[in-house]
Amino acid sequence: xxxxxxxxxxxxxxxxxxxxxxxxxxxxxxxxxxxxxxxxxxxxxxxxxxxxxxxxxxxxxxxxxxxxxxxxxxxxxxxxxxxxxxxxxxxxxxxxxxxxxxxxxxxxxxxxxxxxxxxxxxxxxxxxxxxxxxxxxxxxxxxxxxxxxxxxxxxxxxxxxxxxxxxxxxxxxxxxxxxxxxxxxxxxxxxxxxxxxxxxxxxxxxxxxxxxxxxxxxxxxxxxxxxxxxxxxxxxxxxxxxxxxxxxxxxxxxxxxxxxxxxxxxxxxxxxxxxxxxxxxxxxxxxxxxxxxxxxxxxxxxxxxxxxxxxxxxxxxxxxxxxxxxxxxxxxxxxxxxxxxxxxxxxxxxxxxxxxxxxxxx
Amino acid sequence: xxxxxxxxxxxxxxxxxxxxxxxxxxxxxxxxxxxxxxxxxxxxxxxxxxxxxxxxxxxxxxxxxxxxxxxxxxxxxxxxxxxxxxxxxxxxxxxxxxxxxxxxxxxxxxxxxxxxxxxxxxxxxxxxxxxxxxxxxxxxxxxxxxxxxxxxxxxxxxxxxxxxxxxxxxxxxxxxxxxxxxxxxxxxxxxxxxxxxxxxxxxxxxxxxxxxxxxxxxxxxxxxxxxxxxxxxxxxxxxxxxxxxxxxxxxxxxxxxxxxxxxxxxxxxxxxxxxxxxxxxxxxxxxxxxxxxxxxxxxxxxxxxxxxxxxxxxxxxxxxxxxxxxxxxxxxxxxxxxxxxxxxxxxxxxxxxxxxxxxxxxxxxxxxxxxxxxxxxxxxxxxxxxxxxxxxxxxxxxxxxxxxxxxxxxxxxxxxxxxxxxxxxxxxxxxxxxxxxxxxxxxxxxxxxxxxxxxxxxxxxxxxxxxxxxxxxxxxxxxxxxxxxxxxxxxxxxxxxxxxxxxxxxxxxxxxxxxxxxxxxxxxxxxxxxxxxxxxxxxxxxxxxxxxxxxxxxxxxxxxxxxxxxxxxxxxxxxx
Numbered sequence: 001x002x003x004x005x006x007x008x009x010x011x012x013x014x015x016x017x018x019x020x021x022x023x024x025x026x027x028x029x030x031x032x033x034x035x036x037x038x039x040x041x042x043x044x045x046x047x048x049x050x051x052x053x054x055x056x057x058x059x060x061x062x063x064x065x066x067x068x069x070x071x072x073x074x075x076x077x078x079x080x081x082x083x084x085x086x087x088x089x090x091x092x093x094x095x096x097x098x099x100x101x102x103x104x105x106x107x108x109x110x111x112x113x114x115x116x117x118x119x120x121x122x123x124x125x126x127x128x129x130x131x132x133x134x135x136x137x138x139x140x141x142x143x144x145x146x147x148x149x150x151x152x153x154x155x156x157x158x159x160x161x162x163x164x165x166x167x168x169x170x171x172x173x174x175x176x177x178x179x180x181x182x183x184x185x186x187x188x189x190x191x192x193x194x195x196x197x198x199x200x201x202x203x204x205x206x207x208x209x210x211x212x213x214x215x216x217x218x219x220x221x222x223x224x225x226x227x228x229x230x231x232x233x234x235x236x237x238x239x240x241x242x243x244x245x246x247x248x249x250x251x252x253x254x255x256x257x258x259x260x261x262x263x264x265x266x267x268x269x270x271x272x273x274x275x276x277x278x279x280x281x282x283x284x285x286x287x288x289x290x291x292x293x294x295x296x297x298x299x300x301x302x303x304x305x306x307x308x309x310x311x312x313x314x315x316x317x318x319x320x321x322x323x324x325x326x327x328x329x330x331x332x333x334x335x336x337x338x339x340x341x342x343x344x345x346x347x348x349x350x351x352x353x354x355x356x357x358x359x360x361x362x
Numbered sequence: 363x364x365x366x367x368x369x370x371x372x373x374x375x376x377x378x379x380x381x382x383x384x385x386x387x388x389x390x391x392x393x394x395x396x397x398x399x400x401x402x403x404x405x406x407x408x409x410x411x412x413x414x415x416x417x418x419x420x421x422x423x424x425x426x427x428x429x430x431x432x433x434x435x436x437x438x439x440x441x442x443x444x445x446x447x448x449x450x451x452x453x454x455x456x457x458x459x460x461x462x463x464x465x466x467x468x469x470x471x472x473x474x475x476x477x478x479x480x481x482x483x484x485x486x487x488x489x490x491x492x493x494x495x496x497x498x499x500x501x502x503x504x505x506x507x508x509x510x511x512x513x514x515x516x517x518x519x520x521x522x523x524x525x526x527x528x529x530x531x532x533x534x535x536x537x538x539x540x541x542x543x544x545x546x547x548x549x550x551x552x553x554x555x556x557x558x559x560x561x562x563x564x565x566x567x568x569x570x571x572x573x574x575x576x577x578x579x580x581x582x583x584x585x586x587x588x589x590x591x592x593x594x595x596x597x598x599x600x601x602x603x604x605x606x607x608x609x610x611x612x613x614x615x616x617x618x619x620x621x622x623x624x625x626x627x628x629x630x631x632x633x634x635x636x637x638x639x640x641x642x643x644x645x646x647x648x649x650x651x652x653x654x655x656x657x658x659x660x661x662x663x664x665x666x667x668x669x670x671x672x673x674x675x676x677x678x679x680x681x682x683x684x685x686x687x688x689x690x691x692x693x694x695x696x697x698x699x700x701x702x703x704x705x706x707x708x709x710x711x712x713x714x715x716x717x718x719x720x721x722x723x724x725x726x727x728x729x730x731x732x733x734x735x736x737x738x739x740x741x742x743x744x745x746x747x748x749x750x751x752x753x754x755x756x757x758x759x760x761x762x763x764x765x766x767x768x769x770x771x772x773x774x775x776x777x778x779x780x781x782x783x784x785x786x787x788x789x790x791x792x793x794x795x796x797x798x799x800x801x802x803x804x805x806x807x808x809x810x811x812x813x814x815x816x817x818x819x820x821x822x823x824x825x826x827x828x829x830x831x832x833x834x835x836x837x838x839x840x841x842x843x844x845x846x847x848x849x850x851x852x853x854x855x856x857x858x859x860x861x862x863x864x865x866x867x868x869x870x871x872x873x874x875x876x877x878x879x880x881x882x883x884x885x886x887x888x889x890x891x892x893x894x895x896x897x898x899x900x901x902x903x904x905x906x907x908x909x910x911x912x913x914x915x916x917x918x919x920x921x922x923x924x925x926x927x928x929x930x931x932x933x934x935x936x937x938x
Contacts, residue, residue: 207672210672210676211669213668213672214665214669217650252666256669256670256673258674258677260673260681282625286629286633290636293640293678294640296644296678297643298643298654300640305938335464337462
């Protein structure tokens, strides 16, 4: 069970969450595409060839489409000069994809994006005439091929630092500019992504923030795995996350619901069911509600011992029809087989809480 | 129906020196033999030690220093069923494994006054259906564990001279001898006597009260005056009183709300403290990063665990926020309630002042209230005397259900008669001279024997066998193995030794085990084979300590023959 990671490499879930714009972008794009991705075979590659790659497979495992994203955050807007070097890199990526030996479908196509969270402003002046193109909140996506010819010309010319080969230029047709609507600070980005999780998954996920964090964590784990080799080829499926891997993560997120509020609310029903008298009710409530919190803390050994007891004796669930009978049976079984330093009332409350939690996460 | 204990086997193990002793006990006779100081008495005392008895700990000091544990495998027979128990005692801790494999742990029982020892006592009392209560300066309480074993155990030295002295420290109970004998013989016990005394006291109290009320009625002149005052001031008084009482009701409502809100606040604070603590600890239990607090390995980082971790964390954070919010609101509500209460109190106080000052014709309302009380008192007196008389009759009726002192004496003398017959028969078969004086044969009077030397020894033997036999006639009394430590005194010659063993063989109790120890040196005129073959025949299970030649030889080197049992004992000792 226990993976003995080197704790320096794996510096924890909290430490880096949300700090990485590329990954935030990946999640943003993933959530945006989720409805379409659901019914498709695809894979994601992080930080190889390009910051983010979405690959779409047809049924024969041939590549039908590739989307690559070079993701850069910025605090100021992008202009022609700042973009030339990036465009050259993207063009090279485009060529690498073409050269990659991964089997491709007949109608294979690719889109190569520059993605950023600030405005992209492309312009040129020809004969005192100003031509410009803005990619921002109002206009999130612009294809290179749709640019004004004058602007295209200006880009193709390059600069004294950046020179485009003819091969580069032949790949410009797949170039795209993309505005990603993510805020400046990591904290605000996380909040936005949490909201996006909520929009996409709604009530299928109990805790969207926890789901986002876990998804982020899963990406970090996979990235660590990917980083262990050298140059990644698209076909090397050790270096990519496949759709079924992601499906299983989503499955966990949608199926594992910890409904703390729901469980806590059960106490009134239970008091009645378990014949807790009025005198003891408040104490019972206190112990019952505290139990859910104490189960979370590994240091609370007595509570965890009782929780494990309920887990390890799941057969009891099958033997009874009512909650009351089942809890009573757990209680007497515990007293027969184990001993506890807790008082009877405390024990009853802890067993009831463990029972409710286990029953509702089965 | 009787509860009977059988000890099936004993294991003594010293992990430190890797030494052990193990033997089984059979039904009928179990004869422990070996050289003087081989460890026969030690074995017997270890049995008592394993039941939580601390009285003989000093004598066991030497073997306890070897860091041993003692394990007894026992069967307790009840009317309908048999149950198996394992008792393991190691130093201050006693573990009991019951029929359901449940292990009970009593920690820190080496002082008889410790809470754990009291818990153990209650457990054993329940196990053996034992309910003797004894009276001391601090009142009536449950008798010590030693008294469960006392009738069935004759200790090495003192046990063969005095009665009921096999354990020390039982002297300070009041009427110990009577209570002890009454309990074991099924005659009225202390509970009954306590109950009876209570009823007698109650009757006394009722009679005094009736007399008191009768006197008041006759002598009090104020009662006559009260009626006059009542008519003068009634109207105004009622108005003021109803005013005050309404305000008081309001105040009471406020105070009740205040108390219930205070309790809610405490509840929330207690919740908050748990949640805060969990939050702090939880932070350090991050999957993939932090160590497990018990096994020091990094906690697993599967996606399920990570998701759970974040869900738990979010829940804790939300809960903490909610609780803090509620506490804040409740606190401010309490503060405003408190203000209201203060102002109500001031209000009522000023009403009182008005009330006390108001007067008509020199009669104040204060005086009016006094006289009101007197009128009430007069009505009550008559009622009270009636009720008290009825109560008195009920108590007198109850008292009739208890045995009178004469009845108890009759029962005692019945039992004494049975005892005397048995005692005399046994004395005769042991060749003891007949006894004429009552104080030497009346069960409730015997405290010493008019003999010395061998004859004293034989008389004690005879007494215990007669008493054990008498106990079989008490229904509902527990029966334990009859344990006789050292049935030979040092200077008993062979003829008497044979006589003692023959007597034991003929008269040992048939419903329990008998465990006895005798000294026998293999190298010096050993008779153990003769005893076994000629006296005990098939009745005895022989247990040898230290090859019959060694001293202080109870424990021997571990030959792994009891490996499984020792392993199993450690499992029990390590039960959480």
